[in-house]
Amino acid sequence: MATLRIAEWATGLSYSDLPQTVVDAAVRSFYNWLGCALGGSNHPTTTTAVKALSPFFGIGTSSILRDQSSGSGAAKADASHSALINGIASHVHDYDDTHLETIIHPTGPVASALLAQAEALTAQGMTVTGDDFLLALVVGIEAECKVGLAVWPKHYDVGWHITSTTGSIGAAVAVSKLLSLFAEQTAHAIGIASTQVTGLREMFGTDTKSFHVGRSAQNGLLAAILASQGFTSSTSALEAKRGWVNVVGQGINRLDEMVGSLGKVWEIEKNAFKPFPCGIVVHPVIDGCIQLHKEIREKGVDVQGIKRVKCRVHPLVLELTGKKTPQDGLQAKFSVYHGGAVGLALGKAGPAQYADDVVRSNEIVSIRDRIDATADEQLGADEAEIVVEFQDGKPLKKHVKHAIGSLEVPMTDEQLQEKFLDQVSLVLGKEGAKNASDIAWGLKGVSDVAALVKAW
């Protein structure tokens, strides 16, 4: 009954049932997703997909998020391709949100499908309000994370990219909600989505990783659209003997437990946001170095007066990001030394600080070469200790117990906005980014989501 129970829960939920904390988490999740989707819109992975697939685009009801004035290629597509492309863009910088218990990046598949379908509905003369949209986003993300938890961790361990394998299901539930499908139709949509198991971890490090996110958005959208016309699948798709959990769960099956917790434990409240566009293990060092940057500036000291920087970090940090002399932005993502250097020298570690010319600049290289890091098993994975020694004067010390972006120290709205502006300015310019940000914060209570998109 798990499939039907998810469907019934989703169809029965009203906006007024959502706790304020859940609404806030949904707004922040959408806002962060939009920044990532706009920020990734001119990445070569995204533009290659647009170029390859634009011959298949149907009538343009839905946006391809990007600089609409750039004039290269379509700015609109059918809802299905819009979901695919925006989904790719939102994940391509590995900068999107994380449900830390499952490492699902939950908003990408769900929001990409939802926004595309909301615009398609508008093209048909209907209107989707901000509250309708947020409610659908919540039910989609809850379904996605619950089925993820049902098979965690073996599903991921064996090689499935859990973001997209569960994302198809989340997107299907969300779009079904937006279309006001009945519970049984929603169950069929879950079935059609669950049979499209997309995403092998073997693809990590290639264009196909972010394709997974876009494709899962598309899978879920397609599933809901088919189900809305009476296309049938199994309404026991998740729990049946040869259903999703048994086939891809590798013997783990917490489905009933997770379905029972729907509406009691809200997964979206456990969604975290990445402050820096690089592997999460580097974040404590960056966080500490940015804090030190401020202290150094307040003391009026020149960072070039730094003699030596000693970091103690969790062993994984050196294992995953021990690159001493990165040569470009991509390599710099795997260098704790670069992360520390831009934190200390610039007080920031956004996409601009990972540009190739910054990575190779004398200013950064000279600081970078003064940074040492040693592994210490006593430290947590989101912990770091940094000591900055100067040519003259007393050393400065910083202990980061939990890095910014962890559940213990979540990003504030202001920090989320800084992240948004840093990303989006590179695509839309500063003014465009600020405008997009203001509009996006206003999602809740807005009367027409599609009109909001138009204003970007």
Place this chain on the structure above:
Amino acid sequence: MATLRIAEWATGLSYSDLPQTVVDAAVRSFYNWLGCALGGSNHPTTTTAVKALSPFFGIGTSSILRDQSSGSGAAKADASHSALINGIASHVHDYDDTHLETIIHPTGPVASALLAQAEALTAQGMTVTGDDFLLALVVGIEAECKVGLAVWPKHYDVGWHITSTTGSIGAAVAVSKLLSLFAEQTAHAIGIASTQVTGLREMFGTDTKSFHVGRSAQNGLLAAILASQGFTSSTSALEAKRGWVNVVGQGINRLDEMVGSLGKVWEIEKNAFKPFPCGIVVHPVIDGCIQLHKEIREKGVDVQGIKRVKCRVHPLVLELTGKKTPQDGLQAKFSVYHGGAVGLALGKAGPAQYADDVVRSNEIVSIRDRIDATADEQLGADEAEIVVEFQDGKPLKKHVKHAIGSLEVPMTDEQLQEKFLDQVSLVLGKEGAKNASDIAWGLKGVSDVAALVKAW
């Protein structure tokens, strides 16, 4: 290296490398596929999918196979949707071909993708010859069946619909060949296709079963198109630690062995065709009854003079198809009694003999009720013994050692044509069906495949 080896084999193969038996098998496979795709084109599963998804259709370069004069909905779509819809139609009657060693229905995913892309190329001013098309069909089917054999039987046992999970890969290889991609690009296409693992057996008995076939055609087409524009995936997608075989093979891994047999053992030569639109276990009884029909007619005896019919069959026959009093065409597919009755009374068991009114007709019901069947473990699954007793005169006896459609007794070209005409006449009328049949037999050596489609 398996992924790259498949890609290299596929890109290196020329039409002149194909043995005549392989070319013949490819022509027959395509011919049978076309009959099934046209025959399934007005099935509610197919028309529901067209209705639901037509808002997403792009510029119509490629055919939606069906009665073009019916005027309901689009007759053309973008290549991706053409592949999806024709793939659904070709499988919806469970009447397509079978690679018996893996029970993959190999042509559906591959031909649906290929025909759609061939027409799209023509729309771009290029021409695909019949020989190009057949060569691509062969490499696609070989890749599909080899990767299927690599994980058979546990992959199927655990719950994967092996036709579509391998079909995405076959379609990707075939379309890559049609696009003349390099080996490395083809390997990327295999990667993008393999990461879209579509098809859970739990969906059998619903619209989603044939959706799997269409979606796998679409997955493979998409993969090849993306790879052609430089979109990357893993070139070790099949063999890597977290690649396709290890994630979905359930511990079975005969990949290297199967890749080593490419071009030595041709899987397409082992492709079989279903003579009757029902479960294969009923086929021996139908086969025998059709033969008896002829003998009875030759003797000038009225079949209504039959007193009793006694069948000995493999135990699976009664387990799967023991329905005594089917009420409609769908139920009749699970009735060995109906199959025997139409064989004896009408000498045929095509789609027309599974129409609801035939199933309920007095003529058939009265014969059906005189048929008994008993299970006998001594018999093979494709074996049956039938004894017909009359009111007057000597009984007639028929022993079918291997049913028609088995590898031992393959359908002749004439029988394939009868099957084609029986299916397609219901959609295009008799004349239209004959015309389509004549054109389809001429695929080999034709100068322009798209022009051939136009003529249907």
